[in-house]
Amino acid sequence: MRRQPTVDDGKKGWLAEAPIAGGDVKAWAVEEMWCSRASSMASGSGRRQNGSVKKVDDGVELSGAHTPLRKPSFRDMSSKPQKIPNSRMAYPNPLQNNPAYSVVKQYFVNVDDTVAHKVYFESDEVHACIVTCGGLCPGLNTVIREIVCGLYDMYGVTKVLGIDGGYRGFYARNTITFTPKSVNDIHKRGGTIIGTSRGGHDTLKIVDSIQDRGINQVYIIGGDGTQKGASAIFEEIQKRGLKVSIAGIPKTIDNDIMVIDKSFGFDTAVEEAQRAINAAHVEAESVENGIGVVKLMGRYSGFIAMYATLASRDVDCCLIPESPFYLEGKGGLLEFIERRLKENGHMVIVVAEGAGQDLIAKSMQSMDHQDASGNKLLLDVGLWLSQKIKDHFSNHKMSITLKYIDPTYMIRAVPSNASDNVYCTLLAHSAIHGAMAGYTGFIVGPVNGRHAYIPFHRITERCKKVVITDRMWARLLSSTNQPSFLSHEHVEDAKKEDEASHHFFLDAANKNHDHDEHATDDSRIGNGAI
Numbered sequence: 001m002r003r004q005p006t007v008d009d010g011k012k013g014w015l016a017e018a019p020i021a022g023g024d025v026k027a028w029a030v031e032e033m034w035c036s037r038a039s040s041m042a043s044g045s046g047r048r049q050n051g052s053v054k055k056v057d058d059g060v061e062l063s064g065a066h067t068p069l070r071k072p073s074f075r076d077m078s079s080k081p082q083k084i085p086n087s088r089m090a091y092p093n094p095l096q097n098n099p100a101y102s103v104v105k106q107y108f109v110n111v112d113d114t115v116a117h118k119v120y121f122e123s124d125e126v127h128a129c130i131v132t133c134g135g136l137c138p139g140l141n142t143v144i145r146e147i148v149c150g151l152y153d154m155y156g157v158t159k160v161l162g163i164d165g166g167y168r169g170f171y172a173r174n175t176i177t178f179t180p181k182s183v184n185d186i187h188k189r190g191g192t193i194i195g196t197s198r199g200g201h202d203t204l205k206i207v208d209s210i211q212d213r214g215i216n217q218v219y220i221i222g223g224d225g226t227q228k229g230a231s232a233i234f235e236e237i238q239k240r241g242l243k244v245s246i247a248g249i250p251k252t253i254d255n256d257i258m259v260i261d262k263s264f265g266f267d268t269a270v271e272e273a274q275r276a277i278n279a280a281h282v283e284a285e286s287v288e289n290g291i292g293v294v295k296l297m298g299r300y301s302g303f304i305a306m307y308a309t310l311a312s313r314d315v316d317c318c319l320i321p322e323s324p325f326y327l328e329g330k331g332g333l334l335e336f337i338e339r340r341l342k343e344n345g346h347m348v349i350v351v352a353e354g355a356g357q358d359l360i361a362k363s364m365q366s367m368d369h370q371d372a373s374g375n376k377l378l379l380d381v382g383l384w385l386s387q388k389i390k391d392h393f394s395n396h397k398m399s400i401t402l403k404y405i406d407p408t409y410m411i412r413a414v415p416s417n418a419s420d421n422v423y424c425t426l427l428a429h430s431a432i433h434g435a436m437a438g439y440t441g442f443i444v445g446p447v448n449g450r451h452a453y454i455p456f457h458r459i460t461e462r463c464k465k466v467v468i469t470d471r472m473w474a475r476l477l478s479s480t481n482q483p484s485f486l487s488h489e490h491v492e493d494a495k496k497e498d499e500a501s502h503h504f505f506l507d508a509a510n511k512n513h514d515h516d517e518h519a520t521d522d523s524r525i526g527n528g529a530i
Ligand SMILES: Nc1ncnc2c1ncn2[C@@H]1O[C@H](COP(=O)(O)OP(=O)(O)O)[C@@H](O)[C@H]1O
Pocket: 133, 134, 135, 166, 167, 168, 197, 198, 199, 200, 201, 222, 223, 224, 225, 226, 227, 228, 229, 230, 232, 251, 372, 373, 375
């Protein structure tokens, strides 16, 4: 049996990058070609900016010349894609006849690296379903649309179902039949046309439903919780020996999913947040001692608040969950507000919803409550902070006008912007090509700019956080001139946390590498069944 080319043949990495054309790992470069083609189409330019597609990539060049490499490179992550057991790529790949995948000379892609000749599923036998779980996020409908249209248009698949209302929809709700026509306009709407939910994950019932309905491709769109659920479904599918591909598309408005560069909807959220910050600024600067407080989403990770602050330049102080702060005394927030009002006559504070939860819990002696998925329910930091500021200035007989704006659900409910739409399309296509090729148990996403297939456990083990000892947060501090609030111990802890996160990947990579050393050729990728 011919050994299937492994990622080690071209570059070390996980899964070779998403084989856009479906199938052979040699097709990894084509995803890059398609990325650049899609984005150049979106920008109106006819060709790639960076010249040729490189065969070996450690991801370094994409992290910027002076930025230390924080993210694990492909070299750090030697893990293997899974394939449906005993899979044989037996069927001709319909993409071979698709003009979008013909080789265009200007992209410098070798013909051998383009469309795989065979795929795992025959178009007629595919019965796909799509489910969305967890909180809303701009772009959900775009991903749904592109999965449906991609399956129809690229692979000639005509059986695609929507599962109504999240995981519990598999066993407790109806399904919706999708066609390209029925999803044609949905990307212009916020939310998800198939609904979503928290809780209700019952692995056995879900897999029973998949089996009973004869579904063989499951596209699961959701955040960290959803992907843990997807992983459990995948395990059960393996246990039952079903020939079903489970593909995850990571969703999180908070951008807190590990490993991938950025989650869809995040750009849109940062953009939409500008409207609220602008309003807070207008209100604040129109009155004497005006203070605008804007709450943004970010349960454990303050990415939206950080990027929205950096983008706006009207923000005087940004508070995020990763960076503890305090109110009273020297170097505290209240002292800073007083100083800023004296200097400028107004100020704007952006606060991520997960910031200061320990302070609020202490002052309110609140109980821990959880949502249906087991996520901690947060106390309203915006309301709490606004009241604390009002009380402070009233005690100090200083008159202020404070306006509190909570745009969180308005931001989450908008349709995705143009760049997120293109990104959602790439994610959807990547998922489709992976599933058609017989990969399973993976999520899709760009890692250092290259679209990759990532095993579930890689992204569910940790949550991505703002690194407060890193440059981006330093840039924010220098743009707002806010106090850092941090003690020496805080900084040391943050450094340790960052190191731990970095080592997490290296350790995992070493373990996988040892394992690979002993692996047989057949077990390397997809059981070597080509
Ligand atoms: N550890 C887990 N194992 C299995 N299913 C889970 C797990 N955590 C969450 N889920 C399920 O995933 C879905 C969404 O999870 P949730 O945490 O609400 O949102 P998100 O996926 O956006 O993080 C819910 O249906 C929930 O029951």
